Amino acid sequence: VNKEKITLIEQTVDSIRADLTYPLADSAYIGLVIHLALAIERLQQREFIQMEEEYLSELRVTKEFEIAEKLIEKLENQFDLKIPEAETGYITMHLMGAKVRYNEDFILEDSSLSVAFKAKQLIEYVSKAIQRNLHQSPQLLNDLVVHLKPSLYRIQQDMDISNPLMDQIEEDYPELFTVLERAVKHVFPSLEFPKEETAFVVMHFASCLLNMEGARGLRVLVVCSSGIGTAKILAAKLQRQFQEIEEVDHQSLFDLKQLDLESYDLIVSTIPLEHIEHYVLVNPMLPTSDVHRLQHQIRKVKIIESMKALEKPVPIADQTLQTIQDSVSGVQRYATMVSQILNGLYVFESTSDDKGTVLKETCHYLVDEGALMEAEKITKALLKRETSGGLGIPGTGLVLYHTRQPSIPVPSFTVILLEYPITIQGMDEEWMESDVFILMLAPEEISKEGLEIMSFLSTLLIEDPVSTETFSSKEEDRIKNYVSNQIHQFFKKKLS
Known part of the structure; x- marks a missing residue:
C-alpha cells in the first residue's frame, strides 16, 4: 500500500472524527486506517467480502453505521470505486469496537452490566490468586468495563487484535501474566482469548497494583x-x-x-x-x-x-469566583440527586409467581407514589429489555431491571421482595431462581450527577457479598439503611 493512498485515507477518516460522540484512541485510529487501506487494495483487485444479512441489519440501526456510510461515500469519490455494503458493516464494527470513553452512564448501558459482572469475576479471581484486595479500586472496575466491552466484541467477531508490547509486558509481569491467562479462561470459557488481549488486561491490573x-x-x-x-x-x-x-x-x-x-x-x-x-x-x-x-x-x-x-515568593493563589461557583453548583447538583434518590427508595412485597405481574404491580405502586407515570408502558419496556439478555446476577438470588423513559419524572430504586422464587435467565445465560428483584428507574433526560449515582448503585449489586446478603435478608429497614449509607458514602467522597 503506497504512502499517497494512506495519506488520502487518513484525511478522509479525519473528516468524520467530529461526527463520533467519543474520541478514537490513536491505536483504534491507526487500526481503522490500515483496515481501510487493505480493503481498498482488495477491492481494486476485485476481491469482495461477505457479511450475514441478519447481522448487517443489526448494524444498520447504529449511529456508527451512519458514520461509516458517510466515510464510505467519501472513499468512493476519492478512489473512484464502488464499495459494497458489507465493507460498511466491517467499518461499523471497527468504530463500535473503538469506543473508548467514560460516559457517566456507561455501567448502566444494557450491554455493560454483563461485562461489569465478568470484570468483577476477573478482579475476584486475581485478588484471590495474588492475595491482594483489588475490589477497593473502583477505577479498575471502570477501566476493565471500558476496555473489555469493545475487546470482547472484537474477539467474538474474529477481528485481529494487535499488541506490540505483549512480549515486554509478559517479561515485566510474568506472574501476573500467568494469573490473567488462567483468569480469562475461567471467566470466559467459551471464548478463545488471544495472548495479545490478555496482555492488555494485564496492563490494567498492573496499573492498579502500582497505584496502590x-x-x-x-x-x-x-x-x-x-x-x-x-x-x-x-x-x-x-x-x-x-x-x-x-x-x-x-x-x-x-x-x-x-x-x-x-x-x-x-x-x-x-x-x-x-x-x-x-x-x-x-x-x-x-x-x-x-x-x-x-x-x-x-x-x-x-x-x-x-x-x-x-x-519571588508567590502566595498560594486564590480560586477564581467562577471556579468557586462551579464547585458549589456541582455539590448542589449532587445533593439534589442524592435527595431525590433517597426519597425514591422503596421496598415492595409481591405474592405473585409471575414476573410480568410482579413488575406491573410494582409499577402501579410507584405511580401511586408519584415516582412514575404510565405503569403499563414501563412494564412493557422492562420485559422487552429482558429479551436482549439475562438480567439475573449469577451466584445470587438478585435480578436487576432498569430503564430510562420520558414518563419517569424522578429516579427511583425499588427492592421487590418475592414470596415465591421465579426462574430467571442470568447474565451468564444460565437459568437461576430469584426471590429479589431490583428495579432502577430514571428519567430519559437525567443529569450527569444523577447517572453517576445510579451507575454507582448498579455496581454495588454485581457480585458484592455484603449487598447480596443484605438484599437477601428481606428486612426492609436493613435494606433501606444499607442503600442510604452507600449513597451517603458516595456523596461524602464527592465533597472531599
Whole structure:
C-alpha cells in the first residue's frame, strides 16, 4: 500500500472524527486506517467480502453505521470505486469496537452490566490468586468495563487484535501474566482469548497494583499513541518510581492541541513530538536507562522551581469566583440527586409467581407514589429489555431491571421482595431462581450527577457479598439503611 493512498485515507477518516460522540484512541485510529487501506487494495483487485444479512441489519440501526456510510461515500469519490455494503458493516464494527470513553452512564448501558459482572469475576479471581484486595479500586472496575466491552466484541467477531508490547509486558509481569491467562479462561470459557488481549488486561491490573503504592510533587503529562492501557501503566510507573511526582495526566497525541502544555512541569512521551521542544522520550515499559534520564530531568525541574521560589515568593493563589461557583453548583447538583434518590427508595412485597405481574404491580405502586407515570408502558419496556439478555446476577438470588423513559419524572430504586422464587435467565445465560428483584428507574433526560449515582448503585449489586446478603435478608429497614449509607458514602467522597 503506497504512502499517497494512506495519506488520502487518513484525511478522509479525519473528516468524520467530529461526527463520533467519543474520541478514537490513536491505536483504534491507526487500526481503522490500515483496515481501510487493505480493503481498498482488495477491492481494486476485485476481491469482495461477505457479511450475514441478519447481522448487517443489526448494524444498520447504529449511529456508527451512519458514520461509516458517510466515510464510505467519501472513499468512493476519492478512489473512484464502488464499495459494497458489507465493507460498511466491517467499518461499523471497527468504530463500535473503538469506543473508548467514560460516559457517566456507561455501567448502566444494557450491554455493560454483563461485562461489569465478568470484570468483577476477573478482579475476584486475581485478588484471590495474588492475595491482594483489588475490589477497593473502583477505577479498575471502570477501566476493565471500558476496555473489555469493545475487546470482547472484537474477539467474538474474529477481528485481529494487535499488541506490540505483549512480549515486554509478559517479561515485566510474568506472574501476573500467568494469573490473567488462567483468569480469562475461567471467566470466559467459551471464548478463545488471544495472548495479545490478555496482555492488555494485564496492563490494567498492573496499573492498579502500582497505584496502590503511589507517591506524590510535580505535574506530569504522559503522551502515548496506543490508547488508555499503555498511558495508564506508564503513568502508574512514574508515580511509583518518582516520589516527586504528584499528578500524572495521560492524553492521546491528537488531543495535545487542546491542552495548556505550560501547566505541566514535565512532558513524557512514548512517541516523537513535533513542535514541542522540551519533553522526555521514553519506552512505555520504562527501562532503567529511561529512569536515569527522567531522574536527571526531574532534578533539573526541581532546581528551576526552587530558584523561582527564591527569586519571588508567590502566595498560594486564590480560586477564581467562577471556579468557586462551579464547585458549589456541582455539590448542589449532587445533593439534589442524592435527595431525590433517597426519597425514591422503596421496598415492595409481591405474592405473585409471575414476573410480568410482579413488575406491573410494582409499577402501579410507584405511580401511586408519584415516582412514575404510565405503569403499563414501563412494564412493557422492562420485559422487552429482558429479551436482549439475562438480567439475573449469577451466584445470587438478585435480578436487576432498569430503564430510562420520558414518563419517569424522578429516579427511583425499588427492592421487590418475592414470596415465591421465579426462574430467571442470568447474565451468564444460565437459568437461576430469584426471590429479589431490583428495579432502577430514571428519567430519559437525567443529569450527569444523577447517572453517576445510579451507575454507582448498579455496581454495588454485581457480585458484592455484603449487598447480596443484605438484599437477601428481606428486612426492609436493613435494606433501606444499607442503600442510604452507600449513597451517603458516595456523596461524602464527592465533597472531599
